Amino acid sequence: MSKYLFFLSTLLVSAPLAAQSEETAITVTATGTRSEIEDTGQPVTIIGQAEIDEVQGADPARVLRRAPGVAITRNGPPGAFTGVRVRGAGAEQLLVLVDGVRVADAAAPGGGFDFANLAAGEIEKLDLLRGSNSVIWGSDAIGGVLLVTTRARRGLLASAEYGSDDSTYLSASGGTGSDSFFLGGSAGWQRTDGFSAAASGSEPDGFEQWSANGQARAYLSPSLELFALGRYAKGDLDLDGYPAPDYVFTDTAESQRTRQYTGATGAIYDSGLLYLRGAYSFSDTERATYDPQLGSVPTYSTDGNSRRVDLRGEWRPIGPLILNFGAEGEWTRFASSFDAARKTRIWGAYAQAGIEHGGLSAHAGLRHDRHARFGGETSIGADLSYAVAKDLRLRASYGEGFKAPTLFQLLSEYGNAALRPERSSSFDLGLAWRKRTEPTWGAVTLYRRDSTDLIDFVSCFEKTSGICAGRPLGTYDNIGRARAQGFEVEFGLAPTGRLRTTLAYSYLDAQDRATGAGLARRPRHALTATLDWAAPMGVMLGSDVRLVGDSYDDAGNFVRLDGYVLADLRAAVPLGEQLELFGRIENLFDARYTEVAGYGTRGRAAFAGARLKL
Numbered sequence: 001m002s003k004y005l006f007f008l009s010t011l012l013v014s015a016p017l018a019a020q021s022e023e024t025a026i027t028v029t030a031t032g033t034r035s036e037i038e039d040t041g042q043p044v045t046i047i048g049q050a051e052i053d054e055v056q057g058a059d060p061a062r063v064l065r066r067a068p069g070v071a072i073t074r075n076g077p078p079g080a081f082t083g084v085r086v087r088g089a090g091a092e093q094l095l096v097l098v099d100g101v102r103v104a105d106a107a108a109p110g111g112g113f114d115f116a117n118l119a120a121g122e123i124e125k126l127d128l129l130r131g132s133n134s135v136i137w138g139s140d141a142i143g144g145v146l147l148v149t150t151r152a153r154r155g156l157l158a159s160a161e162y163g164s165d166d167s168t169y170l171s172a173s174g175g176t177g178s179d180s181f182f183l184g185g186s187a188g189w190q191r192t193d194g195f196s197a198a199a200s201g202s203e204p205d206g207f208e209q210w211s212a213n214g215q216a217r218a219y220l221s222p223s224l225e226l227f228a229l230g231r232y233a234k235g236d237l238d239l240d241g242y243p244a245p246d247y248v249f250t251d252t253a254e255s256q257r258t259r260q261y262t263g264a265t266g267a268i269y270d271s272g273l274l275y276l277r278g279a280y281s282f283s284d285t286e287r288a289t290y291d292p293q294l295g296s297v298p299t300y301s302t303d304g305n306s307r308r309v310d311l312r313g314e315w316r317p318i319g320p321l322i323l324n325f326g327a328e329g330e331w332t333r334f335a336s337s338f339d340a341a342r343k344t345r346i347w348g349a350y351a352q353a354g355i356e357h358g359g360l361s362a363h364a365g366l367r368h369d370r371h372a373r374f375g376g377e378t379s380i381g382a383d384l385s386y387a388v389a390k391d392l393r394l395r396a397s398y399g400e401g402f403k404a405p406t407l408f409q410l411l412s413e414y415g416n417a418a419l420r421p422e423r424s425s426s427f428d429l430g431l432a433w434r435k436r437t438e439p440t441w442g443a444v445t446l447y448r449r450d451s452t453d454l455i456d457f458v459s460c461f462e463k464t465s466g467i468c469a470g471r472p473l474g475t476y477d478n479i480g481r482a483r484a485q486g487f488e489v490e491f492g493l494a495p496t497g498r499l500r501t502t503l504a505y506s507y508l509d510a511q512d513r514a515t516g517a518g519l520a521r522r523p524r525h526a527l528t529a530t531l532d533w534a535a536p537m538g539v540m541l542g543s544d545v546r547l548v549g550d551s552y553d554d555a556g557n558f559v560r561l562d563g564y565v566l567a568d569l570r571a572a573v574p575l576g577e578q579l580e581l582f583g584r585i586e587n588l589f590d591a592r593y594t595e596v597a598g599y600g601t602r603g604r605a606a607f608a609g610a611r612l613k614l
Helices: 002-012 049-055 407-411
Strands: 044-048 070-074 082-086 094-098 123-130 144-150 155-163 167-177 181-195 205-221 224-238 255-270 274-290 300-315 321-336 342-357 360-371 375-389 392-403 422-433 441-458 475-493 499-512 525-534 540-548 564-575 579-586 605-613
Touching (some): 044 049, 049 123, 049 564, 082 094, 321 360, 342 407
Antiparallel strands (some): 044 123, 155 167, 181 205, 255 274, 300 321, 321 342, 360 375, 375 392, 422 441, 475 499, 499 525, 525 540, 540 564, 564 579, 579 605
């Protein structure tokens, strides 16, 4: 343990090198339109491109761990299902948008997003709101909202890296334009031999993925813009399974193929006083599982898609008054090898009034949604940000969230058409000193979220009455109540211009209110500390230390997951203004740890690469 304490003590006496871009002080998740972070009382963390490149690699989970309240679990090697939980919420209760398009898999049982389908080298910005906010975003915004902006800027940026497990990652982004148009995008390819998904296995499970993002914009006037954007990701992943006759989790020759298509087109009008954005968007996720022992036909496949129209706006009628408003409609459809195509729809509208004057910003809003299956749902929310002293702000917010039952939960062979939406109410109170964009800053936040009508699977083994009547395979029901509460501490220090340190610590008490047990895979303690030092000759050296406390793998709290400490080292060497060499060692001390019981995790690994900017 002494080696970890040494790293932490080093981190705590160091400080930031340089402030982030001012772009990382602008959030979209709070109101649905661009606003300054200091003008909202909601807890928001923004991570920009410079910090993403600093972390290195294709895995966005390593970047998201720098935000407080975030816990991440992966079912094995790179490419395996990766879930992000915010403040103890379920992974499927985080609303994820990529370039403004909802990307949740409409055919997944819980309707969440698999972060294995996202590559960090193509991300320009991560905008994370921690807390319920269905007033602005509607369904799924129970645990929070994450808006991912992909790279598309003028010029060219390309990188390549190679490392452990025969891993290769290539990425490039760029664009061109003028006062009247812009064309740009990004693309990437990664592959790795990986390691065994089954902790008891010995056969490595590999992963390969292609992805591309593109956008076109036409500037018809100073206030009117047309846009079209799209994204494609194709991944092939080796799997482990439960082969006969023992039916224990071990090496198999199974594999999974995933295809994801998203896109949007629309227009933006911005006169200064009035902002409007209207768009049509779509998202389609196809998955197929193969077992070569059973032939070339998929053993199981799913197809989930959504189509959406939405209008968002902001009106500043006079002085400090502001009105955010919007309306949207969504049509979702899913089909699987065992389920005929099913579909549903939901419509919603909202309005949020506010005042932003001097050191005071306050907002309050109301939303109503109508779902074709369960009827109506109303959400309210409010927030306050007040400058109590120079550089010091008091922040408070209350938000409500809901998550509509998925089509799988409603209408599959396990479905229950009588399901109600999951609901939440969250409250947080905090103090923020300066901004995260500045070299020296800090924040502390207290929070609590209560969730009701949580949907869970009900086993019907040896049961034939009640909800199990006619459902021998089991079904879903609203049986859960949960509470997640705790506090978050963030800060950065700047005693010199060559050192940068940041720290994000979260304490979480997440319990099932029906049983009193702790929620599965929600560690009580989580800390991420980072250090960066600008050495002579322009060399950049850095380290990241991640401490995760104990948790349980199951709802009954029978399977314990021990806490662990991971340490990474990073280095970057500029060769002129356009070329940079970089490298890192992940899991420096080769810690043995478990994120999901029965699944393997990566030991010590080393990577090296180069980045070109033109």
